[in-house]
Amino acid sequence: MxxxxxxxxxxxxxxxxxxxxxxxxxxxxxxxxxxxxxxxxxxxxxxxxxxxxxxxxxxxxxxxxxPLRAICKGCKNEFDFDVYKPMCPMCESCEFDFAQDxxxxxxxxxxxxxxxx
Amino acid sequence: MKIELNKRILDKNEECALQNANFFAEHNITCINVISSPGSGKTTTLGRTIRDLADKIKIGVIEGDIFTDTDAEKIRAAGAPAVQIETKGSCHLSAQQVTAALSAIPAETLDIIFIENVGNLVCPSDFALGENARVVILSVPEGDDKPIKYPGTFAKADVVLINKIDLAPYIDFDLDRVIKDIKAVNHEAPIFQLSATTGDGMQQWYDWLVAQIKCKK
CATH class of the missing domain: 3.30.2320.50 (hypothetical protein PF0899 fold)
Incomplete structure (x- = not known):
């Protein structure tokens, strides 16, 4: 609350x-x-x-x-973070950095x- | 008439948190905000930490509960000064409440102040209290779905303790899933598996804690 x-x-x-x-x-x-x-x-x-x-x-x-933006460490793709699918949608890597929420x-x-x- | 404000809604809390942070800095104290569900073992973990580190560091505790001062009593029984904040219904501590409690704690004698937040994995995470670090505790019997259900709280943790690890063999608890879900939202925070009851795994938590004091001083 x-x-x-x-x-x-x-x-x-x-x-x-x-x-x-x-x-x-x-x-x-x-x-x-x-x-x-x-x-x-x-x-x-x-x-x-x-x-x-x-x-x-x-x-x-x-x-x-x-949305919270994330940047893939591998392919540098920038994407909206999805807590249900926490991975890069391009290369499916789970290694990424968050932008400022x-x-x-x-x-x-x-x-x-x-x-x- | 439209007015652009772009004002941080919790500014007042943030200002107060900054005052608290200044207080801790002036007194050379490391402040740690402890967040978890009710019943995860926050007080037991702190009680054991106080006893085991009694010769090394001086600890004080600010206890946040909706009602009662039973947790403060447990902390005093462990040998540390404790100040109880009764929030009387509020589900999290605010920086202002901590400011009031600081006047009642013997700050000059302490190395660490733990602020044991109200048991709740949602609301406390939005309210800075002026702490140097946040510890989030998750206990095995709560289930392995907590990090994915409360990502905001785990994302802001500086360290995560998985408590009651001694019960893991008896409970359907997927440890790998928990670690994977925490890492999905927080790559930085170390994750320690321990049991505050048996003492297993406590040393890595103590080492982390002592390093917090050193890196600050």
């Missing part, structure tokens, strides 16, 4: 922005990697509860799961235009 802490952090960041512009928030885009994944359903549920009766109520969260990021938020509020 680390999603609750993630939801809390996202909420605090968005609320600060919404207050700064004296408006409400509409949506947000979040991205995560393969080794720090989040469960979309649980995050949405936790966020919904935290955001109730605040300028963040009713927001939609878009969660992007970014994507961080857990709040990419952007959409606020309601203050004038149209």
């Amino acid at each position: 680390h999603e609750t802490m993630v939801a809390q952090s996202i909420f605090e960041i968005i609320l600060e922005q919404a207050k700064q512009y004296n408006t409400t928030a509409v949506s947000a885009t979040i991205s995560c990697g393969q080794f720090n994944p989040i469960n979309d359903e649980v995050l949405n549920f936790a966020f919904e509860i935290i955001a109730k009766d605040t300028p963040c109520e009713g927001m939609t969260l878009e969660i992007i799961h970014i 994507a961080e857990l990021l709040l990419e952007n938020i959409e606020l309601k235009d203050p004038d149209t509020k």
Whole structure:
């Protein structure tokens, strides 16, 4: 249930922005990697509860799961790592290096235009 | 109105983890975050380590549990100072909780602080605590499918201990599969097979541990 802490952090960041512009928030885009994944359903549920009766109520969260890139040590092929088939799809070697896994990021938020509020 | 933020969501935890890391550096302490399922033998492994290395290194332990301080009691019985964090429901330790516990531990006297995380192979792996290294423990009775089911946790390990290896003959446990699955996500971490109950294989873990202190100092 680390999603609750993630939801809390996202909420605090968005609320600060919404207050700064004296408006409400509409949506947000979040991205995560393969080794720090989040469960979309649980995050949405936790966020919904935290955001109730605040300028963040009713927001939609878009969660992007970014593939982890791997580079084959043998044939140098670059591919998306698949935990169910952890090998190079070209030469089937299991010797590969990982690129940096994507961080857990709040990419952007959409606020309601203050004038149209 | 769209605002580009690209902000790290767990920044607050990361900042706090950095403070903890500075604390460890100032006190010349090596901090090790211990992650595993409940019942894998984290406390037993630490208890034996404390007893066996009592003459060589001074160890302190920060214990994370949802409820109770029974683990801290076991550590004290093994002869080391222990501070218990009760998370009261939270499934992992955060850096802030560790910061609070550090004020209660006799840091000046210690070489190593182990942080025994809440038993959980999922959530703890996303929260840096300021540690120098992470040990992930997997025990034989849990089954051989753990690394493939929790790749994120094993990918971030600096060392993996396969505990309760004395039970391997009695359990359907494919050791080769476990090692292959760990290596699929983590080529670097050494994997030690041991039993904290019988003491088998503990020496390689101790050697690794002592090397952590040396390479830091």
